[in-house]
Amino acid sequence: MEDSRTADGGRQRPTLEMVAAEAGVSRGTASRALNGGHNVSRRAMEAVQAAAARLGYRPNLAARSLVLGRSGSIGLVVSESDERLFSDPYFATVARGVHAELMAHDVQLVLALAQTPAERERMLRWSAGRPLDGVIIISVHGADPLPGAIATEGVPVVIGGAVEGPDRDLPGLASVDADNLAGARTAVEHLVARGRTRIGHISGPLDMVVGRDRLEGWRSVVSGLPGGAPSTLSVEGDFTEASGAEAARRLLAAHPDLDGVFTANDVMARGALGALQQAGRRVPQDVAVVGFDDLPGTEGIAPGLTTVRQPVIEMGRLMARTLLMMIEGRPLAEQHAVVSTTLVVRETS
């Protein structure tokens, strides 16, 4: 009779059946007592709760999700190297927003990495098995097939960022993005208003829509300036501090008369500020700098940095809310939300 499949000393985990027996009620009543207690007498209620406590009962989530068709947890999938995931405060901030919203709805959040092709394939297989009720995917590079593939499996997907191509029309796929084009334009127009005429750009990865959008915002303004927007006036970075420093050095080398820089995020702005200082340029007198993000709690990254604020926490919350709506099958107000940004002027411009 003793099933010793488990390794924990042979003691069997208590099941609902055992709790019911201990409480002297049926399985059905025990289930009701433990889940809201509708149509359960006070006596039964207390007996069941006492029995559950006595036995240390914990409902088996696999059994529950098998019958419910829901696991009660959602995934935050990051298509990014673990290195950048953990070094860029952007992800932390999105995660904070998502997390805050989910906690309020009693949904468990799990993070999962899907960087290499093998991991992405495994991620697809796994999520298709429905251990998660839905997923939020951030940091999508290129024309990544993963979000669309997961959505096609019937698992709701929300993308943090823009969606291009045919995936835009998939019913099970929504997105939340900042208005990167307008934000970038505002930043550069601000530099122009400050009298700058030689404004460089340190872009994000150009295989990401966010990288291209901010570049395009910069270009649309700078190309109207006397000098135009020669290709050497924008340098591609990868959102890391080191790449920001390197890009700033290259900008300076190609354009010694540089008097303004717009970087695609604040972390790269930090790198650029360091490089400018090393090159003997004063900020903002010689070169004015504007970043992008303005994440809360990251004043330390680049003190006094003028930047374009995107409401990342609120965006995270919106992603979570959107996903929960989709999971419940409720209609979305807008499948692809775009939230606006604000210029925050400080000392570097």
Add this chain to the structure above:
Amino acid sequence: MEDSRTADGGRQRPTLEMVAAEAGVSRGTASRALNGGHNVSRRAMEAVQAAAARLGYRPNLAARSLVLGRSGSIGLVVSESDERLFSDPYFATVARGVHAELMAHDVQLVLALAQTPAERERMLRWSAGRPLDGVIIISVHGADPLPGAIATEGVPVVIGGAVEGPDRDLPGLASVDADNLAGARTAVEHLVARGRTRIGHISGPLDMVVGRDRLEGWRSVVSGLPGGAPSTLSVEGDFTEASGAEAARRLLAAHPDLDGVFTANDVMARGALGALQQAGRRVPQDVAVVGFDDLPGTEGIAPGLTTVRQPVIEMGRLMARTLLMMIEGRPLAEQHAVVSTTLVVRETS
């Protein structure tokens, strides 16, 4: 007959039963064909695989884990603010090691945050429901009851760091830690060998064993020096760059004759280096600095920093391997592993 519980257009997800019917075999044969194919004829094998592909079959993981009693995924639980989780490269590095090992064993890794008391309670309830076969917990503060509580629920736990108190003897709880005491001692002895006599310490949080161990290592050496180890010679930090800078300023204020600093991690060393520079001290001529960690790929954090290397990736792998052993019920070579560190001398000392 049509069950419209699902929201995905009414198309029912294919089950194993349907695949079997499509392939013209029984459920049992289909199951065998899809899992290794033992005792399955070539004909049946191919028919099942074709049918599965045609229907887009994906096994339901809840059903599988219900019968197997295993979910095939393990959790990396971080008892830390999302902010620090994502800003300290230490976590990324542990995660990388854990991840590498698990991928090789075809186990899915999920990260979960458990910072606030409410989240920790939820984490306990959740993990007790066995959605995970085991958990690795890192960044444990104080006498955290969470690891012990999870282990007591019968879920194997591996702690990244040291374990103190009664939890040490729990059968379902193991740990992997660096030899922080010896590492710290080596660092400070190195400074002494360099002729330094006024060696301060910027410690980690003292509610963490790792913080206390490295402090103790420093103290054991410094207390033997002529000036001893007055309380003002060590300042508590929280492993962040800002706290390192602030601590360095306080050390300098209390001890203008400071000629050496040992910081409990590299990130704080970076902050300290900045503060020392601002205070006009030359490194290493005026003040020598030694950090702790030497994480791969983080040369950018503090170039040329002399530091104590702990093999964090290998430790992550060891945590994962240990957990897998426990899950399989195999005996552990050592329940509490301690790995040794190496001093890496560079330019700051």
Add this chain to the structure above:
DNA sequence: GAGCAGGCTGGGAGCGCTCCCATGTGGAGT
């Protein structure tokens, strides 16, 4: 005092899967 709601209760059905066992089926051994 019969009739009737409405609250409680027990237990069957079933979620989708893997294991197990009884039952085939062919080829090798005598």
Add this chain to the structure above:
DNA sequence: ACTCCACATGGGAGCGCTCCCAGCCTGCTC
């Protein structure tokens, strides 16, 4: 030709839970 065994197969049992429905017992109304 007969036995024997290895391989192949189908389908029942059961993992632990929630839903559902029939049946019960109250307490109330007329």
